[in-house]
Amino acid sequence: MIPAQDAQLQFWSEALTPTDSEQCFNDLIASTPWRQDKIQLFGRRIAIPRLQAWYGDTHCHYSYSGLNLAPLPWTPQLLQLKTRVEQLSQHTFNCVLLNLYRNGSDSNGWHSDDEPELGEQPVIASLSLGETRRFKLRHKYNKAIKGITINLNSGSLLVMSGHSQSHWQHCLPKTARQIEPRINLTFRNILHGPN
């Protein structure tokens, strides 16, 4: 448990063994149909600074910043990782977003994963593979609360729940260091709509 006001953060540095982490990283980087989507930002279309892929149950459409992605069907490998993450977190998930940060110029800007289809207090389980990157959190409303930095190493699992999305934002900053690629998988649970 990482102490934080208005947020629930749980961290496992070795959710996967180093051997499993390396094998998963190598498989995923080669076999995933990575795409670089463009999003609408301040009225302009901008390529996001990383590659992504979206998998999940058939009803799990992913929408953000004017983008709507249909999920790819689960692969045996991703189902295996999902089972491991569910076992540790004690939560179930029906979709996963894969991010590939090719080098230090790839990043993820400040945001909360607070789309309505994730529910009031989303549980997001973030599994990291490959290069260690710095993950930052900041409180949205109370500037007196100190920010948090977590080094997400290969094989680590960070679970954000409670008010982590409604009260906090997170990001993965760029770095000037010469570094290797990193893959991140955020397991999520999209609530069933009326359909």
Ligand SMILES: O=C(O)CCC(=O)C(=O)O
């Ligand atoms: O790469 C990470 O560790 C963070 C990914 C993330 O915040 C997201 O996909 O919403």
Ligand SMILES: [Fe+2]
């Ligand atoms: Fe996020």
